[in-house]
Amino acid sequence: MNNNVVILGTQWGDEGKGKIVDFLTESFDCVVRYQGGHNAGHTLIVNKKKIILHLIPSGILYKDVLCILGNGVVISPVDLLQEINMLSDFNISINNRLFISGNCPLVLDYHVKMDIAREQFLKNDCIGTTKKGIGPAYEDKVARYGLKIYDLYNEKILKKKLKSIIQYYNFQLVHYYKTFPVDYHVVLKDLLEIKYIFQKKVQDIPNMLHRMYKNKKRIIFEGAQGALLDLDHGTFPYVTSSNTTIGGVLTGSGVHYKQINCILGVTKSYCTRVGSGPFPTELKNDIGDYLCNKGKEIGSTTGRKRRTGWLDLVLLSRTVMLNSITSLCLTKLDVLDDLPEVKICIAYKNIKTLEMIETSSKYFNLFNVKPVYKVFPGWKKSTRGIVRFSQLPVNAQNYILYIEEYLGKTEFIDIISTGPERSETIIVRNKLNLQNI
Ligand code: GDP
Ligand code: IMO
Ligand code: MG
Numbered sequence: 001m002n003n004n005v006v007i008l009g010t011q012w013g014d015e016g017k018g019k020i021v022d023f024l025t026e027s028f029d030c031v032v033r034y035q036g037g038h039n040a041g042h043t044l045i046v047n048k049k050k051i052i053l054h055l056i057p058s059g060i061l062y063k064d065v066l067c068i069l070g071n072g073v074v075i076s077p078v079d080l081l082q083e084i085n086m087l088s089d090f091n092i093s094i095n096n097r098l099f100i101s102g103n104c105p106l107v108l109d110y111h112v113k114m115d116i117a118r119e120q121f122l123k124n125d126c127i128g129t130t131k132k133g134i135g136p137a138y139e140d141k142v143a144r145y146g147l148k149i150y151d152l153y154n155e156k157i158l159k160k161k162l163k164s165i166i167q168y169y170n171f172q173l174v175h176y177y178k179t180f181p182v183d184y185h186v187v188l189k190d191l192l193e194i195k196y197i198f199q200k201k202v203q204d205i206p207n208m209l210h211r212m213y214k215n216k217k218r219i220i221f222e223g224a225q226g227a228l229l230d231l232d233h234g235t236f237p238y239v240t241s242s243n244t245t246i247g248g249v250l251t252g253s254g255v256h257y258k259q260i261n262c263i264l265g266v267t268k269s270y271c272t273r274v275g276s277g278p279f280p281t282e283l284k285n286d287i288g289d290y291l292c293n294k295g296k297e298i299g300s301t302t303g304r305k306r307r308t309g310w311l312d313l314v315l316l317s318r319t320v321m322l323n324s325i326t327s328l329c330l331t332k333l334d335v336l337d338d339l340p341e342v343k344i345c346i347a348y349k350n351i352k353t354l355e356m357i358e359t360s361s362k363y364f365n366l367f368n369v370k371p372v373y374k375v376f377p378g379w380k381k382s383t384r385g386i387v388r389f390s391q392l393p394v395n396a397q398n399y400i401l402y403i404e405e406y407l408g409k410t411e412f413i414d415i416i417s418t419g420p421e422r423s424e425t426i427i428v429r430n431k432l433n434l435q436n437i
Pocket of ligand 1: 294
């Protein structure tokens with residue numbers, strides 16, 4: 001068996017997916033991004049060197065590993081180029097190892113302007129997007145007039161389509177949002193300059209993945225955002241514009257479902273959220289500030305302070321169910337080290353069954369639920385950098401085992417992260433058949 005794995009955030013993003021993908025990549029041949037765009041911010045820290053990736057898969061630090069952007073990823077050519085240049089400053093080359101689907105929709109300046117204009121227009125009701133143009137770019141895809149990577153290589157069609165799209169956007173930007181128009185000539189010039197850089201990287205990705213599968217190559221599918229930000233299953237409308245849940249892997253890469261062997265959910269030991277929307281366990285107090293400071297919870301894409309709160313098992317059991325999570329990775333355990341007590345949300349008052357927790361249903365208002373907590377004694381010892389489960393303080397072990405018990409799954413939390421560095425990781429069980437551990 002190939003043992004291909006999906007790495008999927010189970011909360012509102014920033015669970016530490018990038019660190020885990022980077023850690024696992026040593027045992028794999030290829031890492032594929034399948035949804036989202038440069039709204040993602042995945043942080044890798046190796047030997048104190050920090051690299052934040054937004055579009056390029058987190059396997060890029062291993063020189064023999066292929067990195068792929070599947071058709072579900074929306075690509076800002078300008079931002080992708082910036083990221084490639086940033087990596088080359090670190091002496092990391094993407095030549096012959098970064099491949100892009102021609103089917104990826106483009107994110108262009110007018111998407112960014114529209115994202116910003118709408119957020120300003122909505123004022124207090126805004127979504128709190130990353131203002132990277134992601135929503136408008138996905139809208140253009142669904143509307144079937146958006147530009148895709150392959151359009152870059154037919155100049156006549158590119159010019160024709162771009163002109164009419166910009167006319168349409170400018171009408172809205174100027175007349176409805178009362179803001180400035182976008183200059184067709186500037187957008188076109190940028191695209192014509194940049195397109196050669198990507199040309200050799202454009203490939204038939206589904207075919208490539210099927211060939212790799214046949215040749216027993218091992219693939220990581222790297223999720224962006226988290227399940228609760230899913231367009232269809234998340235806390236709508238406070239979500240992103242792609243499917244962050246498991247279905248996104250198939251539609252966003254062209255892989256067959258039988259080629260996925262393991263779905264590794266990544267869960268922070270507490271919760272964070274950036275932007276607006278319901279957050280039942282949010283802590284607007286000293287403990288919330290402690291989690292923010294100790295966890296360095298500053299957005300890696302926008303620099304915004306992340307909202308913080310206790311781990312919410314009601315929502316976690318929902319995302320485990322929705323995504324058929326087969327194995328869990330618990331991150332940032334070390335952030336809880338200094339707390340005298342640690343809480344976990346195990347229910348909401350007045351809500352009896354899990355079936356009612358349909359996060360995007362208007363009949364169920366996550367803004368108004370009151371969490372019920374189970375309180376655990378803290379461990380007041382450093383877990384930073386611990387690499388064996390048995391070396392964790394007993395109270396920390398109990399905290400972890402309770403999560404499995406609540407989810408009704410034994411031997412489920414297979415990886416624990418005890419620090420941001422690649423090496424600060426516990427493999428509880430080597431279900432993924434990792435090398436060198
Ligand atoms: P992603 O979007 O899911 O990849 O997560 P981000 O990179 O946006 O945010 C996670 C942050 O937590 C980054 O700053 C990581 O370096 C850091 N991090 C990851 N795992 C751990 C951990 O176990 N402990 C601590 N203290 N930090 C971690
Ligand atoms: P990673 O991959 C956390 C949030 C935004 C906003 C909502 C919609 O690093 O986990 P968008 O710009 O996508 O239209 O914004 O989604 N958001 C994220 N929050 N981590 C992310 O990515 C996010 N990407 C988008 O803050 O609330
Ligand atoms: Mg992030």
